[in-house]
Amino acid sequence: MHIVVCIKQVPDSAQIRVHPVTNTIMRQGVPAIINPFDVFAIEEALRLKDRFGGRITVLTMGPPQAEDALRKAIAYGADDVILLTDRAFAGADTLATSFALAQTIRKIAEEHPVDLVFTGKQTIDGDTAQVGPGIAKRLGLQLLTYVSAIDSLDLEERSITVQRRSEGGVQVIRTRLPALITMLEGSNQIRFAGMDDMFRSARFEVPKWNKERAGIEDVSKIGLKGSPTVVSKIFTPRPRAVRAQMIGADLDASGTANAVLDTLSSQHLRLAQELGLITA
Amino acid sequence: KRLELDPRLAAYKGIWVFVEMERGQVHQVSWELLGEGRKLADILHVELGAVILGGSSDALGGAARSAFTYGADVAYIVADPILADYRNEPYTKAMTDLVNRYQPEILLLGATTLGRDLAGSVATTLLTGLTADCTELAIDPDNRGLLATRPTFGGSLLCTIQTLNYRPQMATIRPRVMAMPDAVPERSGRIVAENLQMREDDIIAKVLTFIPDDAQEQAQLAYADIIVAGGRGLGKAENFRLIWDLAAVLGAEVGGSRPVTHAGWLPADRQVGQSGKTVRPKLYIAAGISGAIQHRVGMEASDVIIAINNDPNAPIFDFATYGIVGDAVQILPALTDALRSRLAVNRRAG
Ligand SMILES: Cc1cc2nc3c(=O)[nH]c(=O)nc-3n(C[C@H](O)[C@H](O)[C@H](O)COP(=O)(O)OP(=O)(O)OC[C@H]3O[C@@H](n4cnc5c(N)ncnc54)[C@H](O)[C@@H]3O)c2cc1C
Ligand SMILES: Cc1cc2nc3c(=O)[nH]c(=O)nc-3n(C[C@H](O)[C@H](O)[C@H](O)COP(=O)(O)OP(=O)(O)OC[C@H]3O[C@@H](n4cnc5c(N)ncnc54)[C@H](O)[C@@H]3O)c2cc1C
Structure with missing residues (x-):
């Protein structure tokens, strides 16, 4: 073999x-x-x-x-x-x-x-x-x-x-x-x-x-001649414009956790409903 | 950059999407690609075709009707018992025969195991170019050519690839990179049915059995709505329990960065990123993950990203929606507890 x-x-x-x-x-x-x-x-x-x-x-x-x-x-x-x-x-x-x-x-x-x-x-x-x-x-x-x-x-x-x-x-x-x-x-x-x-x-x-x-x-x-694909551009991914909104800088762990859930509940209604955080 | 296409190649018109069916189920990436293909077809003012291969014409008819609702104008169907299970030889034959007969200028397939096996074989048989694992597609206004962009070197760079003098221009696209289109139930289209020019005796490979994955064991990460992911910042394997606990309360899937799957803290199929899965959940919680580009490319399309990291300068804060600077080992259980009590209150109230 x-x-x-x-x-x-x-x-x-x-x-x-x-x-x-x-x-x-x-x-x-x-x-x-x-x-x-x-x-x-x-x-x-x-x-x-x-x-x-x-x-x-x-x-x-x-x-x-x-x-x-x-x-x-x-x-x-x-x-x-x-x-x-x-x-x-x-x-x-x-x-x-x-x-x-x-x-x-x-x-x-x-x-x-x-x-x-x-x-x-x-x-x-x-x-x-x-x-x-x-x-x-x-x-x-x-x-x-x-x-x-x-x-x-x-x-x-x-x-x-x-x-x-x-x-x-x-x-x-x-x-x-x-x-x-x-x-x-x-x-x-x-x-x-x-x-x-x-x-x-x-x-x-x-x-x-x-x-x-x-x-x-x-x-x-073979080589470049035999290659149907051509690399036309190489570039770096564009950075996202906005940085994260920081939550709970001066709170303890439990305070931070609640602040996160409050933010979700007020800023992301549909998601918060799906999670069961708020009732419809 | 203007290109005079050989008249023989200029005859190629239209965009095709391969609708991938395995065991009667259409892979969702096919609908994602129809959504994207629709946009490209509208730019080029051409038809969008769905290629559907399989064993039973009933199943294919159903898939064709769905394909129309996701944007296809025409469905090219080959139904033959030979095509019931995926096998490279008859699928390659069915696809290349269709392409040679109807001559689409662009052919898109999902970058799944099936899609890559088929795409590589079809491109070689047709002697045309194939761009792998793309994350972005566009049309070059100068020459109506396909601009296919894919991450390279683990996502640190992107490159755009064109297939200038060959048709069709082929590309495979990662699942979950393109948005799922909304179905328009009243849309319909034409069906073109062809026969497979093959007999079972012509085909050497035989499928003896198919062992389906245990649905319970299998991570449904790519299509999860909520994901809790952990990274090396969790410090040790045992701390991953905090991730699983939070996920259980949220009804979420669990994911992780490459170091944690490599270290065996998590099964390999739960890795998110360039060399793992691409995900697009509604909520992605990343704990102890630095946000390296190879991780980012796999999850940045998530609707809401919450990052927990004890380093205020961690790159993940550059693109997360919300950031928490702190020790994940403390924040995670606090989140689990806070959630649990709010859900309990709501349940009592509801
Ligand atoms: C950033 C970048 C992006 C690219 N994108 C594309 C693209 O989209 N489409 C395209 O057609 N080409 C592309 N290329 C070119 C492609 O990488 C080369 O053709 C390369 O020689 C083989 O492809 P691969 O590395 O993807 O191998 P794969 O197809 O991933 O390799 C599969 C297996 O084939 C064998 N193999 C591969 N190369 C060799 C070799 N040189 N000698 C012996 N065995 C080998 C190995 O066993 C390997 O495990 C790209 C190149 C770069 C650098
Ligand atoms: C070709 C290639 C492909 C790759 N593919 C992938 C891929 O698919 N997926 C992937 O994820 N990576 C991939 N990588 C690896 C990638 O480059 C990174 O190394 C990796 O994502 C880092 O994982 P991490 O963030 O978990 O670990 P680290 O980079 O070590 O980051 C740990 C983070 O945790 C924080 N931390 C530490 N302690 C705590 C604490 N107590 N509480 C909170 N935060 C804490 C630290 O500040 C740090 O930001 C790839 C690399 C290459 C070269």
Whole structure:
């Protein structure tokens, strides 16, 4: 069995700050991490490999620094990694990103046919959740989004049964391989990297593919050119004009509480009625 | 900025909203989007269409009638037992066939799990642009294009995205961001019914079972009228009891900021904010919440916001309706008690 896991390197958004004067994102010094949602995808692939054997290839498209994310994936236990990197990919939206990734997976499959592709639920920077469905449609894979558990996998029958989150419940769905799974957060917990894998990762020569290596000839489908969406404006949310009206500055807790209820009763009649504070 | 659209694309006319039905129930975000779609359609002087897919034509007919009352001029319906449960393949096929046939210029879907699964697949199949998780929609007067605005980097910034040379222009929109429109009962419209060009044998994926969430357990946060929310300022998990107590007296749902769901003080589905739920209650009480932008974007549309915080300079006071500077651990029980006694008095009087 051959599993491809797609991961993205993202800035650790918990540490992202907006410059108070220029309103620009301050990226300097913000560490880059594997998109947290993708770690669940890596772990789920590793668990399948534990049970069924086979190999795991981790793929990312990004700048040369994204090599660090792949090295980390090796430490977790991936067999192989590919860094898809080429200036021509810059500025890609999700349509162009899924084209480039799908094309690369096709190329990977020429050597080792691919049974399953994993992605995360979404990223924490672009946050669209569109790349997984995009890759699946382009490759004609069965799409299984928001998967919380893999119930069964039968490599003879080439069938897979999963639980996926849907509105108001969980859908248990059975389909055929090859399939693409977007993994829900919290569905598993990443293992500790083993010593052997850590050593292997330190020495690992990360293969870098440019667009030619990925078999992409048509540059009109990648990067900015291949992106139907255009970011036309970036701005900060406008502040609300009025500050809160302060209540109970010189009262004790109980006095304050009553002052709040008095204010609601006099200023917000309908709400106060619905709360039962005043009778109609 | 004027754009000469390829005549083939200029033929795309009208605004469509996907009416999301799961288990015979229409998701409320669909009505919210029809309300918003109506405004855009009036600006563009085009029809507003509702796309309704599902298993039984009766249920779809009912949904279509509701869609008309919320502003749709026409309902595009595909009823087929194959569409009874949501599955990506037949829904993508039904939707893309409709789009290719009737060519709307804008297609809006709710940013729900179902809506995002479908939108991503439809946009890739149609090879067009899709803007995710929008909070604001407008029309560019220069080129009648859609201006879709979405929060980025956790809400610290907003960006406006356009799909210039591709049609339809697609966007998913968060539930509760657009106001619920008033139904106009006497409004009606046209129904266009199409067949699904698929047989069950063509479809590989089979739904074996559906396990509904326990309605009691499930937080109905997004659509709650009253919410009491707590933040890290409560200090420790045990103090959350004060939040639950107040909520019980108010008949409110309980919410929280990200640090408290991450710390396990509260289940994850009760997180309010950019990476949690967007809410619009009539009353939102925030205790020990600083009012960081990622929290604010999820709750600032509330009618009345009461903030309790011991720091007079906390950012939440910049946008709350009422502010109380004080220790939430003391104010919360005082509020609960004061409420309880007033409600008791009113009940005796009423
Ligand atoms: C502020 C901002 C807003 C944007 N808004 C939009 C928008 O509305 N519409 C749009 O089409 N594009 C948008 N983009 C562009 C989009 O972020 C990029 O196309 C990006 O390459 C992939 O999208 P994502 O980060 O949303 O990934 P998602 O679709 O959220 O990612 C899902 C999964 O796909 C995999 N994946 C994603 N990217 C890669 C990668 N480079 N390499 C390997 N695997 C990957 C990961 O497993 C990930 O968990 C936006 C970008 C920014 C910075
Ligand atoms: C990508 C991203 C997504 C995010 N998404 C979300 C999201 O969806 N929702 C969300 O909430 N956050 C989100 N955050 C986190 C957000 O930036 C803030 O860190 C978070 O909202 C702060 O939570 P808090 O107000 O509870 O805690 P703090 O910021 O620690 O604030 C605690 C507040 O309590 C006050 N306080 C302390 N003691 C008392 C007391 N005894 N009585 C009264 N007040 C007291 C303090 O003055 C302070 O204002 C996100 C961040 C990122 C980067």
